[in-house]
Amino acid sequence: MTSPFTVAMTGQSLIHHDVRASPDSGFHDIVQMLKTADVAFTNLETTVTGRHPGWPMKGSFFGCSEPFxxxxxxxxxxxxxxxxNNHAFxxxxxGVLSTLEEVEARGFLHAGTGPDRAAARTSRSKKMGAKTVALAAMDAGPGPATMYADDAASDRPARPGVNRLEVRRLFTVDPEKFDMLTAIQSIFKSGExxxxxxxxxxxxxxxSDPxxxxxxxxxxxxxxxNRRHILIDQTSASSQLAAINESARRGEFVIAYLHHHHWEADWREVPEWVRVFARRCVDTGARIFACHGAPVLQPVEIYKSAPLFFGLGNFIFHVPEHEAEWNSADVWKSVVALCSFNEDGALCGMSLEPIILGGEKSLETGLPHTRRVPVxxxxxxxxSIIEDLARRSxxxxTKIEADRWSGRLVL
Known part of the structure; x- marks a missing residue:
């Protein structure tokens, strides 16, 4: 009997410190889980220094890391x-070029940035276990146009950057508020x-709409x-989906990844536009869809035998001592999802292992910067992490059963 193909999916890794010497056995148990999987995935939520010069492109929430x-x-x-992601630039x-060089030198399968738009959009593949795995990764912002990769033209060079899924924000407002906005513009005669x-x-x-x-x-x-809408540019979406489909047609096991900060008022809720796009990725050929951005755990859906991880929160989250924005305990709780797939690429099992960044006792300290490793x-x-995820999923x-301290997907 053929052994199942296994994939470990984790939250994002905003990593600045060497955590390998941690004495916590609960951390090393996670490491063993990752090492036994054919694929172990995370989002590198930082940019890496290297031989290409780079300079800080933002003030608050800036982050870079050494290659180690x-x-x-x-x-x-x-x-x-x-x-x-939003830290890649x-x-x-x-920084984009240095990160690419350092990641490639270590043999990681990676995607999501490139020296130009065509390269950034390309899904990359590598033989892992019994399958060839392809990764397609994109970011939907919000971010300045300059952080996204662009191709060369006759009058301008290429720009290294991030693979962009273009979306736009539209606010609908009632007539009274709309007239107020129009009146404000009319005050400034040189509005245009x-x-x-x-x-x-x-x-x-x-x-273009009147x-x-x-x-x-x-x-x-x-x-x-009165409502906020996030609208996906269909031309941009089609190009992203085409890259997924091209890999799927080659018989590759495709992981589709999206990073964004267009969160709902309740971070733990799934934006509807993300759910729609996730399903389109699977319809096109992806076998896993994963998303990060909101630093909290969001529900899981199974669609056409493919898991949709709408938000896996954090796996490593190294914040500076002066940042006090991360007081919510939800930021420090997540799961490691261990997925098994059959020969046809259909999901045949999943366990969900709850983790706490820094360990349970660290949540009582009020010192987020000390929470170095997931446990x-x-x-x-x-x-309770599993039961809460099961209730929301x-x-x-999606039916998730608690099995002592773990969760198990009921197919």
């Missing part, structure tokens, strides 16, 4: 990395010039309800 963090991840068992194009001055480095939004106005870079539409939660708190038709 890749050795740490490799020694932990990771062999597959997404590079598409923190050192600019030089005023808006144009602030478009750089982004191009102005395209406003119900819309461009309010200094944000589009508002007159409507009967298996073999406790009532671990069980049930609305997506």
């Amino acid at each position: 963090v890749l050795d740490v991840l490799k020694d932990m068992g990771f062999n597959t990395l997404s590079l598409a 923190d050192l600019g194009p030089g 010039l005023e808006r144009a001055n602030y478009y750089q480095p982004d191009d102005p939004p395209v406003v 119900r819309d106005i461009d309010f200094y870079g944000t589009v508002f539409r007159r409507s009967v309800q 298996l939660a073999r406790s009532e708190m671990g069980r 049930a609305s997506y038709g």
